[in-house]
Amino acid sequence: MCLKTGLWALAVAAFFSQLCCEDTSTHPPKPISRGIYVAIGSSVKLPCGDGMTKGTEWRVNGSMLVSGPVLHLHNTSLEDQGIYTCHSPNGGHIETLHLWMGYAPSPPVVQCWSPSYPLKAVCSWTQTPDPILPTYYIATYWYPRTEQPLVHSCRRESDQDQQCILEELELYATVPHLVNITAVNALGSATRILPILIDDIMKPDPPVNVKVTLQPGRKLHVQWAPPPSWPDPVNFTLKYKVQFQWDKRKTASIMGPYESLSMVRSGLVPGRTYHIQVSAMDFMGQGQSSEWSDPVTITLPTS
Amino acid sequence: MVGCVQVEDRAVTLSNERNSIERTYELTKYLDHQLKEIKDTYLLYLGPPFSDPDFSPPRPNISSLAVPSAATRVDLWRGLENGARLAQNQRAYSVLLCAVRELARSTLCPYLQSSLLHFCSGLSGLLGSISGLMNALGYTPPLPTDGHAPLTTPALSPRPALNDFTRKVEGFWVLRELQSWLWRSAKDFTRLKKRLRA
Numbered sequence: 001m002c003l004k005t006g007l008w009a010l011a012v013a014a015f016f017s018q019l020c021c022e023d024t025s026t027h028p029p030k031p032i033s034r035g036i037y038v039a040i041g042s043s044v045k046l047p048c049g050d051g052m053t054k055g056t057e058w059r060v061n062g063s064m065l066v067s068g069p070v071l072h073l074h075n076t077s078l079e080d081q082g083i084y085t086c087h088s089p090n091g092g093h094i095e096t097l098h099l100w101m102g103y104a105p106s107p108p109v110v111q112c113w114s115p116s117y118p119l120k121a122v123c124s125w126t127q128t129p130d131p132i133l134p135t136y137y138i139a140t141y142w143y144p145r146t147e148q149p150l151v152h153s154c155r156r157e158s159d160q161d162q163q164c165i166l167e168e169l170e171l172y173a174t175v176p177h178l179v180n181i182t183a184v185n186a187l188g189s190a191t192r193i194l195p196i197l198i199d200d201i202m203k204p205d206p207p208v209n210v211k212v213t214l215q216p217g218r219k220l221h222v223q224w225a226p227p228p229s230w231p232d233p234v235n236f237t238l239k240y241k242v243q244f245q246w247d248k249r250k251t252a253s254i255m256g257p258y259e260s261l262s263m264v265r266s267g268l269v270p271g272r273t274y275h276i277q278v279s280a281m282d283f284m285g286q287g288q289s290s291e292w293s294d295p296v297t298i299t300l301p302t303s
Numbered sequence: 304m305v306g307c308v309q310v311e312d313r314a315v316t317l318s319n320e321r322n323s324i325e326r327t328y329e330l331t332k333y334l335d336h337q338l339k340e341i342k343d344t345y346l347l348y349l350g351p352p353f354s355d356p357d358f359s360p361p362r363p364n365i366s367s368l369a370v371p372s373a374a375t376r377v378d379l380w381r382g383l384e385n386g387a388r389l390a391q392n393q394r395a396y397s398v399l400l401c402a403v404r405e406l407a408r409s410t411l412c413p414y415l416q417s418s419l420l421h422f423c424s425g426l427s428g429l430l431g432s433i434s435g436l437m438n439a440l441g442y443t444p445p446l447p448t449d450g451h452a453p454l455t456t457p458a459l460s461p462r463p464a465l466n467d468f469t470r471k472v473e474g475f476w477v478l479r480e481l482q483s484w485l486w487r488s489a490k491d492f493t494r495l496k497k498r499l500r501a
Contacts, residue, residue: 118380168376169377170374171377171380172375172487173374174372174374174476199486235381286486
C-alpha cells in the first residue's frame with residue numbers, strides 16, 4: 001500500500017514538474033520589444049539580438065527589408081519611421097523595434113509681452129524646425145536681486161503648452177527679468193534665456209465695445225472701452241488712436257492720440273462707407289500699440 | 304462770510320496743487336521725450352558693444368552708481384503715501400542730476416555735451432517742481448545731499464585712474480536709471496493727481 005502511494009505521488013510530482021519547469025531548449029525566448037528615437041538625417045545601425053547570429057533578417061511592416069544581423073539606415077528621413085521586426089533563419093520572431101524619427105529641440109524662439117501691465121506678462125515660444133517627437137517645456141523666470149533671487153515657475157496649463165504667464169513682476173527695474181525656456185525630448189534639450197524689462201514690453205489687447213453713431217452735420221461719434229485684460233486703466237492710463245478707412249480700405253487716416261474714451265469726427269463724405277478701428281497704447285508711449293480692434297462699418301447717408 | 308472765504312481759499316489751494324502736479328507731470332513727459340533722443344546719440348558715441356540693440360552689461364555694484372532704484376512691486380507702489388512717494392522722487396533726481404552733470408563734463412563730443420547740459424537744466428527744474436509740491440502739500444523735502452553739492456559727493460566721482468570701459472558702463476547705467484525713473488515718475492504723478500482729485 002505504502003509503495004503504491006509512494007509511486008503514485010512520484011508520478012504526480014513528475015507530471016507537475018513537467019508543467020511548471022519548462023525545458024528552455026525546446027521553447028524559444030519571448031521576442032524583445034523596444035523603441036528607439038533617431039534624429040532625422042543621421043545614420044543608425046540596428047543589431048538584431050547580439051548582432052552576430054547569421055541568417056537573421058529584418059522586416060519592416062511585415063515585408064522583408066534586409067538579410068543580415070545588422071540593419072544599417074543611412075541619412076534617415078521621416079519615411080524611415082515604423083515598426084521593424086527581426087527574424088531568425090527559421091522565421092522565429094526575435095525582436096520588434098519601434099523606430100521614431102524626429103529632431104532634437106533647438107533653442108526656442110521666445111516672445112514676451114504684457115497685456116495686463118503691471119500685473120502679468122505673457123511669454124510664448126516656437127520651435128523651428130518642429131521636433132515632431134513629443135516635446136515638453138520647462139518655463140521659469142527670475143529677477144536678479146542682490147538678495148537671494150527667487151526662481152519662479154512661469155504658469156501654464158500643461159507641460160506641452162507653448163505659452164506661460166509671469167506674475168511676480170518688478171516694475172521700473174533697470175536690470176531685466178530673465179526668462180528661461182527649456183525644450184526637452186528624447187533626443188536632447190535646448191535652452192533660451194531671454195532678458196526682459198517689463199515696462200518695455202507693454203502691449204495692451206485691443207479696445208472693446210467700439211460703437212459708432214451718426215450725428216447731425218455728417219459727424220461720427222466713436223466710443224470705446226479699455227480692454228478688460230488691462231487691470232488698472234485709472235493709474236496706468238492708456239491713450240487711443242482711431243483709424244478711419246474707406247475706398248475698400250485702400251485709404252486710411254489715423255486720428256489721436258486721445259486719453260478720453262470717445263471722439264467725434266466731422267467733415268465726412270456723404271454716401272461713403274467708413275471702417276473704423278481703435279488701438280490702445282500706454283500713455284507715455286512705452287511698449288507697443290495694441291492690434292486694431294475689429295472694424296465697425298458705417299455708411300453715411302447720401303442726403 | 305468768513306466761512307465762505309475759507310472754503311474758497313481751500314478750493315484755490317487744491318486747484319494750485321493740482322496745477323502744480325500737472326506741470327510736474329508734463330515736465331516728466333518732456334524729459335522722457337528728450338531722453339529718448341539723447342540716449343540714442345549717447346550710445347552711438349559710446350560705440351559698440353553699447354550701441355548694439357540688445358546689449359545689457361551687468362550693473363556694477365559700486366558706490367558711484369548710488370542711485371535709489373525705481374524698481375518696485377505693484378502692491379508696494381500703490382500703497383505709497385503721498386509724502387513718501389514725492390520724497391523718493393526727490394532723492395532719486397538729486398542723485399541723477401549730479402550723475403548726468405558728471406556725464407556731461409566727461410563727454411568729449413560738444414553736441415552731446417550741450418544736449419546733456421540742457422537736459423540737466425530740465426532735471427533741475429523737475430527737482431524744484433517736486434520740492435515746491437512737497438512744500439505746498441505740507442511735506443518736508445529731504446535735505447539736499449548729493450544733488451546740490453556736486454563738488455563734494457558726486458554720484459560719478461571723477462577718477463582718472465578708472466578704466467575707460469568701466470566709465471562707459473557707468474554712463475550706460477546712469478541713462479538707464481534715468482529712463483526707469485522718468486517712466487515711474489509719470490505714473491507717480493498720475494497717481495498723485497487722481498488721489499488729490501478724489
